[in-house]
Amino acid sequence: MVTLRRINHATTMRPTIALTCIIATATCAMAQIETTDTITSRQLGEVVVTGDKPQIKGQDGVMVVDLPAIVRDKPVTNILEALGYLPGVVNDNGTIGLNGASSVTIILNGEPTTMPLQNLYQLLYSTPVDRLKNVEIMYSAPAKYHVSGAVINVVMKTPRPIDGLMGQVNLGYNRTRYGSYSGGLNATYAVKDWSFDLNWTLSHNRSYSRQETYSNHLLNDSRHMIEDDMRQIGRNQSNLIYAAATFKKTETLL
Numbered sequence: 001m002v003t004l005r006r007i008n009h010a011t012t013m014r015p016t017i018a019l020t021c022i023i024a025t026a027t028c029a030m031a032q033i034e035t036t037d038t039i040t041s042r043q044l045g046e047v048v049v050t051g052d053k054p055q056i057k058g059q060d061g062v063m064v065v066d067l068p069a070i071v072r073d074k075p076v077t078n079i080l081e082a083l084g085y086l087p088g089v090v091n092d093n094g095t096i097g098l099n100g101a102s103s104v105t106i107i108l109n110g111e112p113t114t115m116p117l118q119n120l121y122q123l124l125y126s127t128p129v130d131r132l133k134n135v136e137i138m139y140s141a142p143a144k145y146h147v148s149g150a151v152i153n154v155v156m157k158t159p160r161p162i163d164g165l166m167g168q169v170n171l172g173y174n175r176t177r178y179g180s181y182s183g184g185l186n187a188t189y190a191v192k193d194w195s196f197d198l199n200w201t202l203s204h205n206r207s208y209s210r211q212e213t214y215s216n217h218l219l220n221d222s223r224h225m226i227e228d229d230m231r232q233i234g235r236n237q238s239n240l241i242y243a244a245a246t247f248k249k250t251e252t253l254l
Contacts, residue, residue, distance in 0.1 A: 056087065063087075063137040071129060079132050079154060080124035086135060086152070101139060101150035108154050112147055115242075122240050124154070126184040126201040128168050133157045158248070159190035159197075178206035178233075193249050199242040207234040 055066045071082045083089060088099045095117075098104045106120060107113065113120060136153040138145075145151060159166065167187035174180045182203035189196045213228040 061138060061140060061142075065135045065137065067135045068129065068132050076129055078125050079127045079129055080121055082129050082132060083124070083135070083152070083154075086137065088137065089152075096152070098137070098139070098150050098152070104150040104152055105141075105147045106152045106154060107145060107147065109156060110145065110153055112145065119240055122201060122238065123199055123242050126170070126199055126240070127156075127186055128170075130168075131156050131186070131188070158246070159188040159195045161190045161192060163188075163190065165189045177208040180205040180207075193247055195246045195248070197242070197244040197246075199240075201238070201240045203236075203238050205234075205236045207236075208232070209234075 055069050057064045065086060067082055067086065071085050074082075074085060076082045076085070083096055084091065090097045090099060096104060096106065105112070106124075115123070133155045136151075136155065138151045138153070141147045141149065141151040145153075165187065166189075167185065169186075170184050172182045180203075182201070184201040185198070187198045209232045211228075211230045211232075213226075213230070215226045215228075217224050217226060
């Protein structure tokens with residue numbers, strides 16, 4: 001008589017699998033203990049991060065240019081000279097223009113001025129570049145400026161009462177054949193909600209020019225030599241006074 005016995009392989013393999021897992025776990029634990037990093041911590045010194053704000057920003061059709069930052073290392077002393085470094089600005093026979101615009105209007109602090117263009121240029125020439133805050137360029141000015149076409153808005157710094165009285169005096173002298181001189185005074189003062197600006201310039205120029213012309217004319221079969229010696233002496237004197245008072249109510253934050 002032969003007796004057959006069925007062996008349960010699943011039951012037989014359980015201890016072997018469990019033993020294998022225990023050995024693998026122990027091996028991993030030993031590997032973790034042996035590879036532990038022993039780097040010591042240390043404290044870093046002070047770290048200073050520096051950066052520059054963008055010099056040109058565009059928003060809602062207005063290009064705001066940080067012109068004082070652009071001309072910081074340039075040989076510029078007044079606002080009129082600084083405008084020559086604006087992007088897109090061209091000099092058309094002494095007149096400021098913009099690429100792509102048939103004409104351009106210069107306004108001060110968002111307000112159009114009624115003074116002649118040459119007087120406006122003289123005012124900008126006599127105003128130190130330190131008074132400049134930024135410049136706004138608009139190829140199509142909004143209706144609030146009451147100006148059509150392209151506009152360059154020169155925004156100046158608003159004096160504060162804490163600054164007291166600030167001013168600058170400049171003198172200049174130039175001589176070729178005759179001497180020419182110029183002088184100016186720029187002063188600002190602020191008290192409470194009021195700010196006052198005063199700009200006075202005086203210039204006296206004397207110029208000299210000479211032109212000699214020689215011509216040979218044929219008249220009645222005879223030649224005639226004509227000599228022309230023309231000398232011109234010119235004098236120009238200008239006196240410009242600009243005064244402005246601004247009231248701006250400041251709110252105190254509690």
